[in-house]
Amino acid sequence: MKVWGVSVSYYTGKLEAYLRYKGIPYEMEHPFADQARIRDGAGAIQVPIIERDDGRWMSDSTPIIRHLETEFPERTVLPSDPVVRFIALLIEDYADEWLWRCAMHYRWSYEHDRELLSRILADEITTHLPLPRFVRRYLVKRRQRGRFVINDGVTEGTREHVEIGYFNAMRSMLTMLEDRPYLLGNTPSIADIGMMGPMLRHFSQDPTPAAIMRNDWPAITEWVARVWNAHATAGETSFLDEVPDDAAAILQEIAETHMVQLKENAIAHGRGQLRFEMSVQGCDYKNLPVSRYRVYCLERLREAFDILSTDHKEKVMSLLPYPECSLIWDPAVSANSNYDVDRQAPFNKSINVL
Numbered sequence: 001m002k003v004w005g006v007s008v009s010y011y012t013g014k015l016e017a018y019l020r021y022k023g024i025p026y027e028m029e030h031p032f033a034d035q036a037r038i039r040d041g042a043g044a045i046q047v048p049i050i051e052r053d054d055g056r057w058m059s060d061s062t063p064i065i066r067h068l069e070t071e072f073p074e075r076t077v078l079p080s081d082p083v084v085r086f087i088a089l090l091i092e093d094y095a096d097e098w099l100w101r102c103a104m105h106y107r108w109s110y111e112h113d114r115e116l117l118s119r120i121l122a123d124e125i126t127t128h129l130p131l132p133r134f135v136r137r138y139l140v141k142r143r144q145r146g147r148f149v150i151n152d153g154v155t156e157g158t159r160e161h162v163e164i165g166y167f168n169a170m171r172s173m174l175t176m177l178e179d180r181p182y183l184l185g186n187t188p189s190i191a192d193i194g195m196m197g198p199m200l201r202h203f204s205q206d207p208t209p210a211a212i213m214r215n216d217w218p219a220i221t222e223w224v225a226r227v228w229n230a231h232a233t234a235g236e237t238s239f240l241d242e243v244p245d246d247a248a249a250i251l252q253e254i255a256e257t258h259m260v261q262l263k264e265n266a267i268a269h270g271r272g273q274l275r276f277e278m279s280v281q282g283c284d285y286k287n288l289p290v291s292r293y294r295v296y297c298l299e300r301l302r303e304a305f306d307i308l309s310t311d312h313k314e315k316v317m318s319l320l321p322y323p324e325c326s327l328i329w330d331p332a333v334s335a336n337s338n339y340d341v342d343r344q345a346p347f348n349k350s351i352n353v354l
Ligand SMILES: N[C@@H](CCC(=O)N[C@@H](CS)C(=O)NCC(=O)O)C(=O)O
Pocket: 009, 010, 011, 012, 045, 046, 047, 048, 059, 060, 061, 062, 096, 352, 353
């Protein structure tokens, strides 16, 4: 299969970590030269996109991986215990959708990171533009910082809280990795693959967060390398058969951050708003863009919860004793993205997250 991707991309890195672990061969190409063809096949121009040999296109890393798990069921990344599996999917969603702002902030707010990354991106994705490289770099910097930092609520007032998100993620992962090599067992699960989105291409590679990780959190640097080097052929899968106590910190962080954002975003989307506000851990974010895709994420989380047995639902609820988490099982907030209504994902026409 062909992966249309970018070497420094969050979700491309997540997908590559999965494909490498599973031993699924792929070739990588950079997508932006032939945009019309990609838009026609996959919907939105985003990465990663997979083009299959049979002409089908796949978008969105989460449904892509869920689908590939059915095609390549050996050495699954989905834990067999339904409660552990649900929690793994929740961690994946937090990694995909909450840590994104923090990762984009480190990349585009710090000058050194911005200069390096704009050069890499200008060379990978803008070579089709008949402009000198310094202009292409300028355009990349202006677009990325404008769209994913300034437009996404990173201000003087929120900046410190945005950065704390990185530390809270590493701190809670570290607790889980004290006794085992991967977050939920002795082999990588979808929780590890999801956390590779922010941790691989952004936090462990962009100069500013990478220095922090390398100097102060080397066990996370080691985990990134471990997941990247994991091979599905060596041994059997081995997941925990219950959610460990050491997951409490990450679950609380998810409740206080990602759940609040999912809720306020869904409410605003339901009212037809384009922007919304939220207060997260005492920090006020204003004028955030409403994301239809994240309403869809909430729908999928609810669906993953709904299919659990009553016992398993109770267990999940007891692991998430935070008022913010009732969003998952209480339909008081409606989630109706109208995205992928006929459930074709990952073979549907995709939309951008922001
Ligand atoms: N939901 C998608 C998100 C993909 C995505 O947003 N990728 C970023 C790069 S990491 C992108 O292509 N953004 C589009 C843009 O910058 O225009 C997934 O999980 O794959």
